[in-house]
Amino acid sequence: MARRRGLTADEQALWSRIAQTTVPIHPSRKTKLEPLESPKAPAVKPHSPEPEPLPVDFRIGAKPLGKSSTRIELSPHPGKALRDQPVRMDHKTHRRMNQGKLVPEVRIDLHGMTLSVAQPQLLRFILNAHADGRRLVLVITGKGREGGPDAPLPVRPGALRHNVPLWLQMAPLNQLVLQVRHAHRRHGGEGAYYVYLRR
Numbered sequence: 001m002a003r004r005r006g007l008t009a010d011e012q013a014l015w016s017r018i019a020q021t022t023v024p025i026h027p028s029r030k031t032k033l034e035p036l037e038s039p040k041a042p043a044v045k046p047h048s049p050e051p052e053p054l055p056v057d058f059r060i061g062a063k064p065l066g067k068s069s070t071r072i073e074l075s076p077h078p079g080k081a082l083r084d085q086p087v088r089m090d091h092k093t094h095r096r097m098n099q100g101k102l103v104p105e106v107r108i109d110l111h112g113m114t115l116s117v118a119q120p121q122l123l124r125f126i127l128n129a130h131a132d133g134r135r136l137v138l139v140i141t142g143k144g145r146e147g148g149p150d151a152p153l154p155v156r157p158g159a160l161r162h163n164v165p166l167w168l169q170m171a172p173l174n175q176l177v178l179q180v181r182h183a184h185r186r187h188g189g190e191g192a193y194y195v196y197l198r199r
Contacts, residue, residue, distance in 0.1 A: 082165060082181055089179045089196050097136065097194055100184025104138035104194065105129075110160050111142045118160055119167055126168075130176045130197050138183060139164055143191040164193060 007015065087094050096102050108125040110118045122139065129137045144158020168177050176197055183192035 085180070087179070093196075094179065094181075097196065098181060098184065100186045102136055102194075104136050104187065105134045106132075107138035107140060109140040110164070111140060113160070115159055115163060119163075122164065122167055123173065126173050126176060126195065126197070135197055135199075137195045137197065138187055138192055139195055140188050140192045158191075161191065168193075168195060 093102070106125075106129055108121065110121065113121065125139075126137070141158065141160040141164050144161050165180055167173065168180050177195055178198045179194075179196040181194045181196075182190055183194050187194070
């Protein structure tokens with residue numbers, strides 16, 4: 001990328017004359033135009049012929065360099081991210097939901113769908129459930145398949161399992177969703193999510 005050059009004295013004078021002929025959009029705001037200054041040239045570092053060595057404890061994902069791995073973790077496991085979220089719903093209801101004592105009112109099974117098909121299905125499902133006054137819904141994603149040693153990089157088991165919580169945090173669903181948690185074993189465990197909707 002080319003470095004931007006500064007304005008010459010003639011260009012600054014021309015710009016000042018043009019700026020004085022403009023009509024302000026908000027006349028109540030009084031702003032004084034300062035003449036533009038040419039940017040200072042950044043200090044040039046002497047080029048070192050050899051690249052700096054990486055620190056010994058440098059890591060990619062959870063594996064230190066030097067150890068072979070077929071997996072590159074691009075984001076934290078969804079279970080950890082959900083556990084770290086603060087509880088935004090009633091604590092008693094939250095505890096009953098985590099224990100599997102609340103029965104989801106409706107459910108959607110996204111098993112086997114591609115990401116491009118599953119996202120609009122989830123959006124439509126959540127919007128309809130909220131419009132119908134539902135509070136607790138179940139979203140089934142499946143646990144995903146683990147990639148073997150010959151799987152292409154990066155290996156991401158359970159793309160739906162990773163993406164559904166992200167989709168629920170994006171607009172317009174983030175305005176409707178109060179809490180997302182992994183389902184109890186009787187409702188699918190790690191392969192499903194409880195989604196508690198706002199009123």
